[in-house]
Amino acid sequence: AQTVTQSQPEMSVQEAETVTLSCTYDTSESDYYLFWYKQPPSRQMILVIRQEAYKQQNATENRFSVNFQKAAKSFSLKISDSQLGDAAMYFCAYEGGSEKLVFGKGMKLTVNP
Amino acid sequence: GAVVSQHPSRVICKSGTSVKIECRSLDFQATTMFWYRQFPKQSLMLMATSNEGSKATYEQGVEKDKFLINHASLTLSTLTVTSAHPEDSSFYICSASPGVYGNTIYFGEGSWLTVV
Numbered sequence: 001a002q003t004v005t006q007s008q009p010e011m012s013v014q015e016a017e018t019v020t021l022s023c024t025y026d027t028s029e030s031d032y033y034l035f036w037y038k039q040p041p042s043r044q045m046i047l048v049i050r051q052e053a054y055k056q057q058n059a060t061e062n063r064f065s066v067n068f069q070k071a072a073k074s075f076s077l078k079i080s081d082s083q084l085g086d087a088a089m090y091f092c093a094y095e096g097g098s099e100k101l102v103f104g105k106g107m108k109l110t111v112n113p
Numbered sequence: 114g115a116v117v118s119q120h121p122s123r124v125i126c127k128s129g130t131s132v133k134i135e136c137r138s139l140d141f142q143a144t145t146m147f148w149y150r151q152f153p154k155q156s157l158m159l160m161a162t163s164n165e166g167s168k169a170t171y172e173q174g175v176e177k178d179k180f181l182i183n184h185a186s187l188t189l190s191t192l193t194v195t196s197a198h199p200e201d202s203s204f205y206i207c208s209a210s211p212g213v214y215g216n217t218i219y220f221g222e223g224s225w226l227t228v229v
Contacts, residue, residue, distance in 0.1 A: 035218075043151075043204060045220035091156060099145055099210050099218060103156045 002027045004094050006104035013082045014112050020067075021077040021107055023092030030054075032096045034068065034075045039089040039106070048090070051075065079109075087111045116140060117209050119221030126197055126228055134192045134224045136163075136207035142187035143209035148180075151204045151223075163190040163207075197228040 003026045013019035025034070036048040051059045051068050058066050063080045079086055092104040116139040126132045136146055144165045149157040161182050162170040169182035179201075181193040190209075194201050206223040 043206070043223045045157075045206065045208075045223075047217060050217070095218070098162075100147060100159060100162060101157075101208070101218060102159075105156045 002029075002094050002096055002102050004092050004102050004104040006090075006092050006107050008107050009105070010108045010110070012110040012112055013079070015082055015084060017082055018078060018080045019082055019109065021079070021090055021092075021109070023075045023077070023104055025073050025075065025092070025094050025102075027073070027094065027096060029096050032094060034066075035093040035095065035101070036064070036066070036075075036077045037091045037093060037103075038086075039091060040087075045091075049077065082111050084111050084113060117207065117219040117221045119207055119224055121224060122222055123225045124227070126226070128198055128228055129196055131193055131195045132197055132226060134194075134205055134207075134226070136190045136192070136209065136221050138188045138209045138219070141209075141211045143190075143211065144187060146184060146190040146207055146209040148182060148190070148192050149206045149208070151206060153204075157206065160192075160205075165190075194226065197226070199228045202226055202228045 005024045032053045034051045038046045038048050049059050049061045049064050058068050065078045067076045089106045091106045093101045118137045120135045146163040148160045150160050151157050159172050160175045163182045163184040165184045171177045184190040207221045208218050210218045
């Protein structure tokens with residue numbers, strides 16, 4: 001079975017600084033998708049960024065970018081120019097072809113003004 | 114953009130009663146929807162896969178007789194918590210996608226269930 005591991009339960013960053021959230025996963029499949037979701041206090045799950053495993057180029061969405069290392073099964077999220085609104089729970093997730101997401105335990109990000 | 118709507122957002126029910134939570138895809142058809150449960154300060158735990166026109170597929174350890182799932186149409190799935198107990202109190206959230214592998218998966222707003 002696929003597993004997703006987020007080893008850091010909490011992190012903090014100063015406003016305008018950069019922070020990197022780590023995620024590793026385990027799978028025997030070669031084709032899959034990886035996601036980072038943000039869950040603010042409202043509990044709404046918000047897609048931050050998505051990476052297709054067969055694409056070597058790292059995905060980027062404005063201030064958010066990933067470092068996808070397929071061989072190492074690593075999928076870290078970098079948030080640049082952190083903003084107060086980035087404070088939330090962040091979940092790394094894996095999808096292996098069934099639309100069924102496997103989530104990591106999540107990481108609480110605090111942004112200090 | 115595509116939206117998944119969940120209702121009610123909050124519900125309080127008495128122990129022993131049943132409560133229904135709806136999940137609707139507003140502008141796309143979803144042959145498959147997913148139901149998750151999230152305990153405080155924890156991750157989302159997949160409960161079951163809701164399949165339009167057929168029986169739901171439950172994850173190991175989830176009581177299918179307690180958590181009844183019905184996917185009556187391509188835009189609506191319902192989760193009914195039967196004979197609710199205080200330990201069923203939790204945040205329940207659904208997700209759906211237009212059905213193409215790798216396509217964006219949309220989440221409902223979630224439903225807080227409190228059983229008193």
